Amino acid sequence: MSEAATEKAVDAAIEESAIKMRGTDVSVFYGEKQALFDVNLDVRKNSVTALIGPSGCGKSTFLRCLNRMNDTIDICRVNGEVTLDGENIYAPMIDVVELRARVGMVFQKPNPFPKSIYENIVYGPRIHGQVSTRAEMDEVVERSLIKAGLFNEVKDRLQEPGTGLSGGQQQRLCIARAIAVSPEVILMDEPCSALDPIATAKVEELIDELRVNYTIVIVTHSMQQAARVSQRTAMFHLGYLVEEGDTDKMFTNPDNKLTQDYITGRFG
Amino acid sequence: MTEITADHSAGAGTTGRSLLNVGERTRKRNAAEKRFRMMGLAAVAIGIFALVGLMASILSNGLSSFNQTYIALDVYLDPAKLDKNGNRAPEDLQKITTFTIQPLIKTAVQDMLDKRGFAAEGVNPNEAAALISGEAPAELRRFILANPDQIGETISFDLLASGRIDGYFKGRVTMESAALDRNISPEQLVLADRLKEAGILDLRFNWAFFTAPDASDTRPEAAGLGVAILGSAYMMMIVLALSLPIGVAASIYLEEFAPQNRWTDLIEVNIANLAAVPSIVFGILGLALFINFVGLPQSAPIVGALVLTLMTLPTIIIATRAALKAVPPSIRDAALGIGASKMQAIFHHVLPLAAPGILTGAIIGLAQALGETAPLLLIGMVAFVREYPAAPPEGFFDPAAALPVQVYNWTQRGDPAFIERASGAIIVLLIFLLVMNAIAILLRRRFERRW
Numbered sequence: 001m002s003e004a005a006t007e008k009a010v011d012a013a014i015e016e017s018a019i020k021m022r023g024t025d026v027s028v029f030y031g032e033k034q035a036l037f038d039v040n041l042d043v044r045k046n047s048v049t050a051l052i053g054p055s056g057c058g059k060s061t062f063l064r065c066l067n068r069m070n071d072t073i074d075i076c077r078v079n080g081e082v083t084l085d086g087e088n089i090y091a092p093m094i095d096v097v098e099l100r101a102r103v104g105m106v107f108q109k110p111n112p113f114p115k116s117i118y119e120n121i122v123y124g125p126r127i128h129g130q131v132s133t134r135a136e137m138d139e140v141v142e143r144s145l146i147k148a149g150l151f152n153e154v155k156d157r158l159q160e161p162g163t164g165l166s167g168g169q170q171q172r173l174c175i176a177r178a179i180a181v182s183p184e185v186i187l188m189d190e191p192c193s194a195l196d197p198i199a200t201a202k203v204e205e206l207i208d209e210l211r212v213n214y215t216i217v218i219v220t221h222s223m224q225q226a227a228r229v230s231q232r233t234a235m236f237h238l239g240y241l242v243e244e245g246d247t248d249k250m251f252t253n254p255d256n257k258l259t260q261d262y263i264t265g266r267f268g
Numbered sequence: 269m270t271e272i273t274a275d276h277s278a279g280a281g282t283t284g285r286s287l288l289n290v291g292e293r294t295r296k297r298n299a300a301e302k303r304f305r306m307m308g309l310a311a312v313a314i315g316i317f318a319l320v321g322l323m324a325s326i327l328s329n330g331l332s333s334f335n336q337t338y339i340a341l342d343v344y345l346d347p348a349k350l351d352k353n354g355n356r357a358p359e360d361l362q363k364i365t366t367f368t369i370q371p372l373i374k375t376a377v378q379d380m381l382d383k384r385g386f387a388a389e390g391v392n393p394n395e396a397a398a399l400i401s402g403e404a405p406a407e408l409r410r411f412i413l414a415n416p417d418q419i420g421e422t423i424s425f426d427l428l429a430s431g432r433i434d435g436y437f438k439g440r441v442t443m444e445s446a447a448l449d450r451n452i453s454p455e456q457l458v459l460a461d462r463l464k465e466a467g468i469l470d471l472r473f474n475w476a477f478f479t480a481p482d483a484s485d486t487r488p489e490a491a492g493l494g495v496a497i498l499g500s501a502y503m504m505m506i507v508l509a510l511s512l513p514i515g516v517a518a519s520i521y522l523e524e525f526a527p528q529n530r531w532t533d534l535i536e537v538n539i540a541n542l543a544a545v546p547s548i549v550f551g552i553l554g555l556a557l558f559i560n561f562v563g564l565p566q567s568a569p570i571v572g573a574l575v576l577t578l579m580t581l582p583t584i585i586i587a588t589r590a591a592l593k594a595v596p597p598s599i600r601d602a603a604l605g606i607g608a609s610k611m612q613a614i615f616h617h618v619l620p621l622a623a624p625g626i627l628t629g630a631i632i633g634l635a636q637a638l639g640e641t642a643p644l645l646l647i648g649m650v651a652f653v654r655e656y657p658a659a660p661p662e663g664f665f666d667p668a669a670a671l672p673v674q675v676y677n678w679t680q681r682g683d684p685a686f687i688e689r690a691s692g693a694i695i696v697l698l699i700f701l702l703v704m705n706a707i708a709i710l711l712r713r714r715f716e717r718r719w
Contacts, residue, residue: 127616
């Protein structure tokens with residue numbers, strides 16, 4: 001084997017180890033209608049991957065494939081392969097509950113449980129058996145809230161309902177709830193679309209901090225947001241993956257005309 | 269085309285169109301709105317009028333059944349008649365009949381009249397004794413059997429006055445009607461008046477109405493709801509214990525787990541249809557299935573409850589499914605998104621939120637079952653039952669009556685006093701329903717959460 005070839009192989013191995021999730025030929029059908037066409041996309045470890053594209057382009061559908069939330073829709077069918085650390089999450093013996101504990105999700109609309117802030121956070125770790133004593137629970141609540149940057153705002157009212165917080169605080173509570181179960185990947189489906197600019201800025205800041213410990217995939221309609229928070233960007237259109245690459249390159253010098261038009265606001 | 273242009277130019281021509289000028293269209297629209305509002309008001313008024321009329325009629329007929337006329341009487345329990353052997357042996361005492369006791373009452377009435385110096389004009393001793401209810405000897409007999417050592421003593425009893433006397437003080441029987449009545453004479457009424465003045469006869473709250481069993485056609489004054497209330501309570505216990513878990517489990521499965529296909533559609537349609545099946549059909553089913561096939565006893569609360577459970581299930585299932593549907597899907601997503609299983613998501617998050625709706629549905633279903641009459645007639649609960657059913661669970665298999673059936677039963681009797689009783693029973697039934705609805709509202713308030 002030549003030196004160059006060896007180097008290439010090592011590069012590939014490094015590349016491989018940096019991949020957290022990988023979609024291979026992912027196609028999704030809602031009944032008769034096909035929503036995604038053979039998407040091949042890698043999600044890199046400890047980075048933020050933004051999925052952009054006009055409404056109905058399939059970016060949320062792809063996101064929901066990553067932790068099998070599509071399973072909850074009766075008529076939905078997924079073809080192809082999605083791997084998490086090299087394991088196919090659509091393999092028959094996979095337990096989706098275990099999967100979702102490792103791949104958490106934050107939704108478009110803040111959806112805290114109608115329970116106390118404390119209960120909201122402790123619920124996930126408790127059902128997964130990660131905490132059992134009061135001290136462990138207190139600890140996980142504090143740790144999660146600190147990570148989500150919410151602790152100082154709510155530390156005096158942990159027993160008050162989570163639904164009583166402002167929209168931005170609720171969304172950060174949902175993020176705290178997601179990270180409480182110590183996932184490896186966090187999926188975010190337009191997490192800021194229901195928030196005002198100040199709350200949005202806080203959440204974006206948080207996403208950037210979370211990148212250190214977690215792998216994040218975010219769906220967003222805001223080009224600026226994608227540019228601000230993500231390292232990798234994938235552009236979807238009509239169910240096809242149009243282009244993916246480093247965010248810097250995508251926003252300055254995209255390969256595809258469609259991407260260029262979309263990010264410059266010429267359509268979408 | 270020309271028309272449109274003309275219209276348009278006309279519209280444009282009236283520059284400075286004022287909002288203060290009410291046009292023809294506006295006037296029509298306002299009139300239509302006003303008409304509709306009046307119609308709505310009228311509809312509400314008719315409803316309220318009907319309700320007030322109904323309540324007024326029931327209350328005016330039935331409230332008097334909560335009062336009952338009693339006569340205080342000192343009865344000498346003559347050992348010579350009651351216990352000829354003088355040994356107070358229980359098996360001898362068991363042989364005492366009401367025929368033995370009747371003369372004692374007659375003597376007691378006569379003594380009382382003599383002692384008070386009431387010259388009972390035109391009232392012979394038999395007629396004077398007839399002021400007392402025919403139920404009194406039975407009451408005395410029960411007392412004697414329970415207290416054999418009291419034989420030989422003179423005991424004060426508050427005995428029921430006969431139905432006609434009771435009716436006289438409640439305005440049902442008048443001097444004129446008594447003159448035509450073979451069961452009562454105006455002279456007896458005069459005597460009753462004098463007894464009342466002397467404080468021997470009085471009206472008081474009728475506890476026995478809630479505890480006593482039904483009585484025969486000739487003794488409306490003794491008829492009570494005891495057996496019916498017990499029977500209804502037993503049935504409600506079983507209905508609740510069966511229909512709530514079955515109904516909720518079925519709804520959760522259909523709403524959350526069942527695949528959407530032709531079979532579930534079929535089941536859904538059939539549940540809706542089941543809710544609309546006439547109740548008497550359920551009675552026939554109960555008769556054929558539970559009594560003839562399974563061999564459960566007739567008139568038993570268990571059979572009534574099983575039939576009512578079948579009737580209540582669709583109501584509970586429909587209400588529960590609606591309550592589950594009303595829980596926002598975002599709550600399910602939230603739970604699933606952090607790795608809760610489907611069952612955990614439902615039991616930890618969806619059910620608590622749906623609980624007020626489920627409970628309301630269950631209580632409405634129960635209230636419906638409580639008032640149901642027709643199916644119970646077919647399984648024999650209309651029978652004349654004077655024995656209290658035993659305590660549960662054996663009591664579930666004893667014959668019993670039910671409140672609505674008791675109402676139906678009493679309205680079939682000849683004596684007008686039973687109309688009062690039936691109305692009284694309706695009031696009791698309505699109070700039960702009101703209490704149940706109040707509980708439903710309270711539970712709603714208590715468990716309702718905003719999200």
